[in-house]
Amino acid sequence: MPYAIGFYRKAHGTYPAESVEEALRHKANGLRAMKLKIGFGLEEDLALIRAVREAIGPETRLMADANGAYNTALARRLLLEASEYKLYFLEELLAPEDIEGYLAIRHLSETYVASGENLFVKIGYRHWIAQGALDILQPDLCSSGGFTECKKIASLAHRST
Structure with missing residues (x-):
């Protein structure tokens, strides 16, 4: 399913209001899924997720990308506290090399x-x-090595299921 990305912040912007406006534009344009940019702190991220979810309703798929902004303890709290907003996925909560952290959450x-x-x-x-x-x-x-290497990654993943 294609989804809208964006939700980048501008200096002197008002958030979450500007993100809610953007989400409503995407929804009005027919998009049924969108991914928020988060990673600005637990409370601020939860406020953004809550405001956008309330604006777009439960039928629109919502995801969020933290770009590795959290440690394991804060990622755990975000996952648990955001569960009521029914996010489809949370992306890059931790540093890319933190396999142990991902296993823990x-x-x-x-x-x-x-x-x-x-x-x-x-x-x-x-x-x-x-x-x-x-x-x-x-x-x-x-960075994964092109189409051929991505097909190999997909094959590895498929064999593990």
């Missing part, structure tokens, strides 16, 4: 945990897949 809520755009080639995904550290793998086409 993955099963805390119904929200899928996603990451992988900062892992490289199929060998970089091997331990993540084998240990079941993520619900959703998100290889970046360029």
